[in-house]
Amino acid sequence: MTPTPNHAGARSLLAVVLAAGKGTRMRSELPKVLHPIAGRPMLAHVLAAVAEAGAERLAVVVEPGRDDVARVVAGFPGAETFPQGERLGTAHAVLAARAALEAGADDVVVAFGDTPLISPETYARLRAPLAGGAAVAVLAFEAGNPAGYGRVLVEDGRVTAIREEKDANEAERRVTLCNAGLMALSGRLALGLLERIGNANAAGEYYLPDAVALAVADGHRVAVVPVAEAEAQGVNDRVQLSTAEAAVQATLRRRAMLGGATLIAPETVFLSHDTVLGRDVVVEPHVVFGPGVVVGDRCTLHAFSHLEQARLAEGVQVGPYARLRPGAVLEDGARIGNFVEVKNAAIRAGAKVNHLSYVGDAEVGAGANLGAGTITCNYDGVNKHRTVIGAGAFVGSNSALVAPVTIGEGAFVGSGSVVTDDVPPGSLAIGRGRQVIKTEWAKPTKR
Ligand code: UD1
Ligand code: MG
Numbered sequence: 001m002t003p004t005p006n007h008a009g010a011r012s013l014l015a016v017v018l019a020a021g022k023g024t025r026m027r028s029e030l031p032k033v034l035h036p037i038a039g040r041p042m043l044a045h046v047l048a049a050v051a052e053a054g055a056e057r058l059a060v061v062v063e064p065g066r067d068d069v070a071r072v073v074a075g076f077p078g079a080e081t082f083p084q085g086e087r088l089g090t091a092h093a094v095l096a097a098r099a100a101l102e103a104g105a106d107d108v109v110v111a112f113g114d115t116p117l118i119s120p121e122t123y124a125r126l127r128a129p130l131a132g133g134a135a136v137a138v139l140a141f142e143a144g145n146p147a148g149y150g151r152v153l154v155e156d157g158r159v160t161a162i163r164e165e166k167d168a169n170e171a172e173r174r175v176t177l178c179n180a181g182l183m184a185l186s187g188r189l190a191l192g193l194l195e196r197i198g199n200a201n202a203a204g205e206y207y208l209p210d211a212v213a214l215a216v217a218d219g220h221r222v223a224v225v226p227v228a229e230a231e232a233q234g235v236n237d238r239v240q241l242s243t244a245e246a247a248v249q250a251t252l253r254r255r256a257m258l259g260g261a262t263l264i265a266p267e268t269v270f271l272s273h274d275t276v277l278g279r280d281v282v283v284e285p286h287v288v289f290g291p292g293v294v295v296g297d298r299c300t301l302h303a304f305s306h307l308e309q310a311r312l313a314e315g316v317q318v319g320p321y322a323r324l325r326p327g328a329v330l331e332d333g334a335r336i337g338n339f340v341e342v343k344n345a346a347i348r349a350g351a352k353v354n355h356l357s358y359v360g361d362a363e364v365g366a367g368a369n370l371g372a373g374t375i376t377c378n379y380d381g382v383n384k385h386r387t388v389i390g391a392g393a394f395v396g397s398n399s400a401l402v403a404p405v406t407i408g409e410g411a412f413v414g415s416g417s418v419v420t421d422d423v424p425p426g427s428l429a430i431g432r433g434r435q436v437i438k439t440e441w442a443k444p445t446k447r
Pocket of ligand 2: 234
């Protein structure tokens with residue numbers, strides 16, 4: 001699935017990404033374009049796709065004062081935000097990025113921040129007709145149900161206009177070829193077309209699709225680029241958000257499997273946009289990957305494990321029912337078993353934490369063994385402290401290691417200990433109440 005974007009020779013590409021909508025139907029405090037899909041904001045999917053399609057500059061039109069949106073944009077090289085004060089329509093929104101248009105580009109692609117499934121290949125196909133002399137290219141699909149979409153009007157095989165549903169007559173409403181909304185415009189002509197778009201229509205909005213009729217009137221060619229309806233789907237509510245998530249997950253699972261990982265029940269595994277799985281990795285059912293997970297070759301992730309910002313070297317075993325939190329680093333052959341949580345901790349080669357443990361802010365040396373129920377007590381209510389366990393150490397079951405504390409190389413900790421002082425290498429620490437036997441203590445009970 002490595003995309004081969006069409007860079008259309010040496011032509012420069014500016015992407016104008018419209019992202020000013022609040023998305024009221026999401027019923028959310030979060031702006032619509034920041035809702036995550038596969039562990040990253042919807043808007044980031046769009047910005048990554050247009051960048052991969054060859055856009056050197058990304059002009060993102062945003063609601064003024066949205067620092068959260070601006071932060072996402074700042075993560076992309078060549079991206080800049082342009083505030084749109086009032087939302088007066090899609091053409092008005094593109095003109096909010098006037099400075100970017102004036103700086104000049106051979107091709108301009110207009111993308112929507114709430115249409116996250118458009119692939120880099122599709123953006124590349126959309127701009128391609130411009131290199132052949134078209135003034136405008138529109139992305140269009142055959143709709144199962146065209147209601148609500150702008151209709152692409154064609155006469156004698158040529159596009160003449162796009163008509164919004166609100167403005168369409170009976171015959172126009174029967175047209176099933178619909179505007180996906182995204183458009184490519186010749187950089188030379190874009191500003192001239194956009195500035196002439198008026199708002200004399202049913203919605204009183206400045207419609208970007210009106211660029212089509214204007215270009216045709218000027219004698220320019222307008223191209224229609226087909227796209228599958230599913231790919232063109234926008235997200236307006238959380239039901240559509242879940243549909244988009246499912247589509248992205250399907251793509252990520254397929255990519256993981258074709259890359260050499262076995263997903264036994266792929267539809268139960270949830271990946272992040274950046275999940276990296278090595279060869280001969282086996283992922284059992286119901287494993288969830290948050291962002292930032294890298295899994296080396298020959299690792300097995302047993303059922304019902306949850307991983308986030310964790311790095312696994314080779315031949316590591318995790319789960320079932322394990323939780324790897326940010327900063328978990330598992331070296332070659334390490335084993336993390338059931339009901340074990342690891343956070344900000346390195347588990348060195350061959351070390352084992354097999355049952356019912358919490359290992360946080362710690363280092364577990366190579367080949368060390370933490371018995372069932374070992375807990376690193378890393379938090380004193382104010383600060384976090386480190387636990388260092390030397391190579392080959394053995395910690396008996398149900399021990400609490402009160403950080404900061406060091407267990408020396410090859411040292412032993414007796415089961416049930418509460419370890420508050422450092423344990424020298426090779427020694428045995430026992431920190432628990434002595435067993436007391438009271439013989440014949442149990443009295444016979446009367447019946
Ligand atoms: C648009 C198209 C329609 C097409 C449909 C496909 C227009 C006029 N119509 O309609 O032909 O079939 O998409 O889904 O373009 N936005 C701004 N500022 C604005 C207005 C919109 O940033 O002032 C952004 C929105 O956040 C959204 C995108 O532009 O990301 C599209 O706007 P929206 O209002 O959803 O247009 P539609 O009515 O869906
Ligand atoms: Mg829309």
